Amino acid sequence: MDRNFHFMIRVPTCAVGLLALSACSDPSDIDATSHFPPGLTGGAAGAGTRTGATGTTTGGATTTGGVTTGAGGAGMGEPGEPPCPASPTWFPTTPALRQFKPPAHPTTECDFYRGGLQTFLLATQPDPVTGEPAIKSLPTIDDIFVKAVPLPAGALAPPGEPRGTALRAWLGDIKQAGGRQILIDQNGHTLFYGIHVNQAYVDFLKANKLLTGKDVQGADPNLFFPAGIAEFKTAWQEVDDANPPDDLDTYITTRAWVPHITQNATTLAIVEDRDHPREITVRLLAIHAVFTLPGHPEFIWATMEHSAGTPDTKAADGMRNVAPIDPRDQNPTSADPSNQNDTTVVSMEDHVLYKAGTTLQAGNHPIAENQLRLDEPTQTFELAGGSPAQTSIYRMFPASKSNTIDPDDAITSLNHNFEALFLDYSEAGSLLDGDRRGFYRLVGAQWMDKPAFFDTDKTLQNDTTSPLVQGIRFPLVNQDDEREAAKAKAGTKTISDVAVADLAENGSDSAFSILAGEDRLSSTAMESFTQAPDSFRNCFTCHNTQAVTDKGVPLNRDISGARLLEPKQLNVSHVLSQFILEECDLPANRKMVQNADGMMITAIICP
Amino acid sequence: MKLHHSISLWGLLCFSGAGCFQEFNPDAAKNAFLGEALDAGRSTGAAGARTTTTTGPTRGTTTTSTTSSGAGGAGGTDPPEDLVTLILTPPIDFVQPDGTPGSTTVPCEATSAHAATIFLLNCAGCHGGRTAGERQGQPPFDYVLDPERLMTARSATVPDPLAPPENQIPNTPTFEGMRFIVPGDPDHSRIYLRVTRKEMPPPPIVGMTDTLKSRPNVSDFSVLREWITNCLEEPDPGDGGTGGDD
Numbered sequence: 127m128d129r130n131f132h133f134m135i136r137v138p139t140c141a142v143g144l145l146a147l148s149a150c151s152d153p154s155d156i157d158a159t160s161h162f163p164p165g166l167t168g169g170a171a172g173a174g175t176r177t178g179a180t181g182t183t184t185g186g187a188t189t190t191g192g193v194t195t196g197a198g199g200a201g202m203g204e205p206g207e208p209p210c211p212a213s214p215t216w217f218p219t220t221p222a223l224r225q226f227k228p229p230a231h232p233t234t235e236c237d238f239y240r241g242g243l244q245t246f247l248l249a250t251q252p253d254p255v256t257g258e259p260a261i262k263s264l265p266t267i268d269d270i271f272v273k274a275v276p277l278p279a280g281a282l283a284p285p286g287e288p289r290g291t292a293l294r295a296w297l298g299d300i301k302q303a304g305g306r307q308i309l310i311d312q313n314g315h316t317l318f319y320g321i322h323v324n325q326a327y328v329d330f331l332k333a334n335k336l337l338t339g340k341d342v343q344g345a346d347p348n349l350f351f352p353a354g355i356a357e358f359k360t361a362w363q364e365v366d367d368a369n370p371p372d373d374l375d376t377y378i379t380t381r382a383w384v385p386h387i388t389q390n391a392t393t394l395a396i397v398e399d400r401d402h403p404r405e406i407t408v409r410l411l412a413i414h415a416v417f418t419l420p421g422h423p424e425f426i427w428a429t430m431e432h433s434a435g436t437p438d439t440k441a442a443d444g445m446r447n448v449a450p451i452d453p454r455d456q457n458p459t460s461a462d463p464s465n466q467n468d469t470t471v472v473s474m475e476d477h478v479l480y481k482a483g484t485t486l487q488a489g490n491h492p493i494a495e496n497q498l499r500l501d502e503p504t505q506t507f508e509l510a511g512g513s514p515a516q517t518s519i520y521r522m523f524p525a526s527k528s529n530t531i532d533p534d535d536a537i538t539s540l541n542h543n544f545e546a547l548f549l550d551y552s553e554a555g556s557l558l559d560g561d562r563r564g565f566y567r568l569v570g571a572q573w574m575d576k577p578a579f580f581d582t583d584k585t586l587q588n589d590t591t592s593p594l595v596q597g598i599r600f601p602l603v604n605q606d607d608e609r610e611a612a613k614a615k616a617g618t619k620t621i622s623d624v625a626v627a628d629l630a631e632n633g634s635d636s637a638f639s640i641l642a643g644e645d646r647l648s649s650t651a652m653e654s655f656t657q658a659p660d661s662f663r664n665c666f667t668c669h670n671t672q673a674v675t676d677k678g679v680p681l682n683r684d685i686s687g688a689r690l691l692e693p694k695q696l697n698v699s700h701v702l703s704q705f706i707l708e709e710c711d712l713p714a715n716r717k718m719v720q721n722a723d724g725m726m727i728t729a730i731i732c733p
Numbered sequence: 734m735k736l737h738h739s740i741s742l743w744g745l746l747c748f749s750g751a752g753c754f755q756e757f758n759p760d761a762a763k764n765a766f767l768g769e770a771l772d773a774g775r776s777t778g779a780a781g782a783r784t785t786t787t788t789g790p791t792r793g794t795t796t797t798s799t800t801s802s803g804a805g806g807a808g809g810t811d812p813p814e815d816l817v818t819l820i821l822t823p824p825i826d827f828v829q830p831d832g833t834p835g836s837t838t839v840p841c842e843a844t845s846a847h848a849a850t851i852f853l854l855n856c857a858g859c860h861g862g863r864t865a866g867e868r869q870g871q872p873p874f875d876y877v878l879d880p881e882r883l884m885t886a887r888s889a890t891v892p893d894p895l896a897p898p899e900n901q902i903p904n905t906p907t908f909e910g911m912r913f914i915v916p917g918d919p920d921h922s923r924i925y926l927r928v929t930r931k932e933m934p935p936p937p938i939v940g941m942t943d944t945l946k947s948r949p950n951v952s953d954f955s956v957l958r959e960w961i962t963n964c965l966e967e968p969d970p971g972d973g974g975t976g977g978d979d
Contacts, residue, residue, distance in 0.1 A: 211819035225963065226825050226840040227847055227956055233826065240823075348929075350951055353959045420844055420959035421952045439816065542816045550820075577952035602854065602947050695951065 210236035210536040212543035213244070217551045218558045219254075220247040225353045227421035230604040231575050231635070235642060236536040242428020242571045243544060245415040249322070249358050250378055250563050257560030259378050259410070261358055262288045264322035266296055267705050272337045274709065274733075281401075290383035295403035296320065297362055298385045300396075303678040303700065304656045304668060307492030308396065310515045312481055314506035315364045317651060318384045318408060323701060324356040339709040339732030342702050343691060347582045350423035350695045357416050357425075357701055361651035362408035363478065370407075373447075376565040377409035377432060384408070389500040396495050404505075411448050411478060412651040413566070416699075424580045424698055427665040428571035429649045432478075436549070438567050439541040440533040441524045446567070448478045449650035451524040452486060455531055457646075458522060464658040465489075465522065472520045479650060484518035492517060492655045519650050522657040526570040526644035529633035534570070534644070541567050570644030572634075572665045576603040579640050583673075583693035585680070586666040588629050588645065590622075594638045595629070597621035608637035641666065671695050673721075674703045676711060676730065681721070688716055689729040706732060841964035845880075848960040852877050854947045855934055877924075884968050886913040888923050895921055916965035919958045929954045 215221050223244050228237030251260040266289055268282055281293035290296035297318040301308055309317050334349060336342050362382065365374060383405050385398035412431040419426065431448050438445035442455050450473040458465050465486040472489055476482045480489070498507045498515055507515040525533040548564025551557050574580055576594075585591040594609070597620070609625075616624040625638040634645045645664050648657040656662040662679070672680040674697050675687030690706040691697055710732035719729045824836045827843035830850045837843055853861070861867040862875030869875075872889060876882040887893065887910035892901035896909035911923045919925040927933040928949055937943040949957075 209817050209819040211821045211823055213822040214820050215822060224825070224840045225959060226827070226843040229826050229828070236823070237825075348951075350955060352962070353955060418955075421847065421956045423951055423955045539816060539819075543819055546818045547820055574952075577955075578950045580951045 207535045208234055208236070210234065210239060210540040210543065212540065212547040213240070214547065216244060216247055216544075216547065217563075218556055218561065220244060220251050223248070223354075223417065225420055227419060231637075231639075231642060232605070232608075234536055235534060236540065238426050238571055238573055238643065239428070239534075239536050239540050239568060241417060241419065241426055242415055243430075243540060243568050245356055245417045245428065246413060246430045246566065246568075247563055248324075249356070249413065249415055250410070250566075252558045252560045252563075254558055257558070258288060258380055261320070261322050261360065261413075262296075262380055262382075264289075264324060264358070265328050266320070266322055267701060267708065268294060268296075270323065270328050270331060270337070270701070271339075271342075271705050271709070274339070277401075288380075290403070290405075292383070292403065292405075293401065295383045295385045295398075295400040297360075297382050297408070298398050298400050299704075300385070300387065300398060302492075302652060302654065302656075304653065304662050305492070306677060307655045308495065308498070309479065309519070309651070309654050310493060310498070310507050310517045311363055311479060312476065312516050313364070313366070314508060314515055316387070316507070317411070318362045318364070318382070319652065320358075320360040320362065321701060321704065322358045322360070324354075326354045327351075327357060327701070330355060336696075336702075339706055342706060343732050345694055345696055345702075347692065347694045350580075351418050351425070351699065352423070353418050353420040355418040355425075355699075357699055359414040359416075359652060360410060361412045361649065363411050365407040365409050367407050373434065374409060376434070376562060377411075378562050378566075379407060379409045381405055382408045387500060387505055388502060389498070394496040394498070396498065396500065410566075412649045414649060414652065422573055422577050423695065424574045424577060424586065424666070425669070426571055426573040427643075427647070427669065429569045429647060429652075430566045431569055431649065431651065433565055433567045436545055437542065438545065439538040441521055441569070442531070442533075446521070449480050449519045449521055449654075450475070450477055451521045455524050457524070457528070457531060458659065463660055472518075477519075479517070479519040479654070481516050481518045484520075486520070489518045489520045490522065490655055490657060517654065519654045521650050522648075523646035526647040527633055528646050528659065528663075529631060529635075537568055537570060544568075569649070570647045572641060572643040572645065572647050574640060575634065575642035576640045578603045580671075580695070582671050582695050584671050586640070586670040587663075588634070588636075588639050588641055592625075592638075592640050594640060595622055595625045597625070605637035612637065669698045669700065671697050673697075674700070676707055678703060678707075681727070685725075685727070687728070689719075689721075689727055693722075706730065841960075844956060844960050844964050847956045848964075849878065851949055851953045851957060855928075855945075855949045855953075859934075880914070880965065881968055883914040883924060884912070884916060884965065887911060888913070891923060893921075914961055914965065916967050917962055919961040922961055925954075925957055925961055928957065 223241055226237075228235075228241075249259070249261045249264070252258065253260070263286055265285070268277065269285065269289070278293055281291055283289055283291055297320045299319040299321070300316040302319075311317060330352065331337060334345070336345050364384075365371070365379065383403040385400045386402045386404055388397050388399060389395070390397065410432070412429065415428045415430060416425045417428075431446060433445045434447035435445045437443055441451050444450075452465075453470065453472060462468060468486040470486050471483055472486055473480065473484075474482050493509070493515055497510050499510055499512075500507055509515045524531050527533070544567075545564070548557075552564065574586065579593055580586070589595065612628055613621060613624050616627075619627075625636075628636045628638050633639070634641050634643060639645075641664070646657070646659065647664050648654075648662075650657075653662065662668055667683075668674075668679050670680060671693055672682060673689050673693050674691050675681050675684040675689055677684050677687050678700050679687070681687065681689050688711070690703045690710075696702055707730070710730050715730050715733065717729055717731050718726055719731075721727045822838075824838050825840060825843045827835050827837070827846050828850070829835045829846055830853045835843070835846055856877045857863070857867060859867060859869040860874050860877040862878065867875055874886075876886070889910055890903060891911045892903065893909045893911045894901070895915075900907045900909040902908060912921070913924045914922045924933075931948075934945055934948060937945075
């Protein structure tokens with residue numbers, strides 16, 4: 127490796143002074159309101175002082191002279207919570223993920239988090255010869271599907287080789303999912319997003335003959351993703367080759383073909399041209415590593431981001447240099463759920479996506495396209511008045527949880543062990559050249575704690591649509607006893623009231639939660655502007671089995687949008703909807719159709 | 734900046750070529766079901782050079798070779814001195830069909846136990862063969878808890894789409910019924926298709942209350958698919974199949 131892990135430069139975070147940046151309006155016209163019952167206003171609890179991770183050892187584990195025995199409890203916040211280990215086999219070459227259905231609550235969630243981390247490691251495994259990350263050679267949407275109008279000969283690299291050619295960009299999608307906002311970094315550049323899948327994903331689509339737009343739209347709504355599928359979304363930042371950042375050798379980097387960006391002189395709309403790309407150096411800021419396991423067709427949605435030093439077991443350690451957290455280490459309050467009235471300066475230190483001195487109320491706001499001006503030769507943006515264009519991003523929920531600022535003990539433990547594992551391999555000189563995977567940390571993950579509720583046309587949320595909030599009888603899902611006890615204790619309250627109160631207090635740890643993991647999980651690099659609880663609260667807000675629109679969100683949240691896919695279990699993956707958008711979104715294909723509920727909507731129909 | 738001073742002995746073990754959990758024979762649990770999975774789940778997980786045993790329903794790992802304590806930390810934040818460093822591949826915990834906890838290092842052992850539980854909860858009441866009432870069907874189908882028989886059995890009425898056309902004609906001497914389970918091929922496994930198409934268990938009669946305590950769901954389908962795809966091996970030829978009304 128280029129740089130020893132010991133010598134990472136820590137970027138300290140502190141909060142001094144005030145500097146207000148003007149907030150810009152969200153250009154999205156989608157329904158970003160939440161659909162949850164009274165009492166679940168999202169993220170109010172947990173503000174205050176961190177209380178977890180006090181080092182008592184309970185639950186049977188004892189640590190003596192470097193030897194751990196017993197059933198865990200290794201000084202974690204929850205009595206009896208066992209440590210979450212890193213596997214010694216993860217380096218130098220990561221093995222395939224073991225396919226099994228991990229236990230649900232209240233057993234530790236370690237297996238799910240480990241799966242997320244290992245899936246990240248597989249995707250970013252450096253090539254032993256070239257050092258290139260594996261993901262650069264994984265299939266993209268261009269590679270998977272059969273287009274009605276094929277790309278020119280030679281536009282696609284041969285299968286298994288690094289993607290991208292001088293005729294076709296492999297990175298792109300500069301607009302974020304949800305609101306199609308554009309993030310502008312501190313250098314005036316957009317980020318470039320990539321979508322990749324593993325070979326099992328491709329094989330699954332081939333086996334089910336889902337390779338054309340028409341076939342994808344006609345897919346069986348009850349067809350589900352089997353175990354072993356993985357997809358990845360990556361966020362890459364352009365690097366100035368003439369003036370590279372000092373810490374570049376702590377990032378996974380590569381050369382990438384990215385779209386040429388233009389701006390319409392009249393409408394000011396910003397357009398990507400992937401067929402006339404330019405090749406630049408990029409560094410990986412963050413990655414979603416998403417995968418299925420037996421019994422979990424909804425995918426486990428894990429996300430990682432870059433770290434600037436050790437120890438970094440959680441965002442509050444101050445080492446996450448992509449974006450800072452609230453210096454008070456707190457969640458938004460119910461009185462100000464989007465921090466719109468909070469003038470606290472997030473940090474006086476620059477971060478990759480954050481400008482020093484920006485306040486909470488000024489952060490996380492996109493710049494409307496018509497306020498941006500593109501300097502086409504340099505592919506950089508400034509504001510209409512000529513001042514620098516920069517969006518400033520911070521992490522709104524420090525632990526990505528609605529009810530607490532304490533990260534899941536299993537994540538803290540796993541990040542710690544992963545850190546130690548990478549360090550030891552580094553010290554032993556046993557890493558492959560260019561292996562920088564140890565400079566990334568698990569932010570969180572989300573999946574269904576009760577996947578028995580996964581089905582077609584479901585929201586997959588802990589809101590009024592949840593069967594456990596509605597009190598619908600559904601046998602044989604875990605934590606039956608805990609729910610019965612809570613209901614019995616609540617006396618005359620309705621099941622819904624009991625469920626709502628318990629979810630507000632315990633979040634995804636509630637026995638009434640159909641979800642598990644981080645219920646306020648966003649990537650600061652990929653869902654930068656939709657972190658607020660009244661926007662897209664978590665992965666399943668968009669990645670569910672409802673009909674999906676051209677904004678990549680469920681139709682019932684974007685009723686003016688154009689429907690790409692009718693309700694399907696496959697809709698959890700937006701690879702399919704993104705392909706439909708790219709393949710079929712032509713004026714002639716936009717039709718008015720009657721939705722299942724009788725409402726007339728716009729639908730994109732692939733011919 | 735203080736440095737991280739974790740010292741782990743795992744490195745010595747792995748660098749010397751010691752086996753790790755992921756290198757175990759993944760086929761060890763193939764065809765394991767009910768009894769086999771129960772037995773396998775109680776076994777301990779020896780891990781090459783490691784001394785690792787598994788205990789109990791939770792992450793009960795006892796290791797004498799893989800950990801260190803008190804990882805140091807850089808300045809500026811509280812060092813995580815309370816965090817134990819643990820470098821190992823943990824065993825897989827699961828619940829046996831009889832409700833007891835199991836633990837294994839072989840993923841298919843856990844998947845087989847899950848599959849057995851799904852059949853036990855959703856199918857055995859009519860096709861378990863444990864009582865006279867669990868022999869329903871015409872002819873009786875009473876071996877849903879026996880994976881070996883499921884792999885050799887064929888439908889008495891539905892032809893095997895993989896058979897030659899001349900062998901797909903019912904009530905002829907050469908008729909080949911669809912196999913109940915084809916290892917590696919869930920989409921040609923009659924049992925899998927009937928369950929995922931929600932033909933079995935029979936749907937409730939319209940207007941009547943569903944009397945079943947459980948019905949398989951999509952998560953169950955996913956487990957069954959994995960079990961058939963990756964956890965079963967073709968039985969020895971010549972075992973002979975028994976027709977059944979699936």
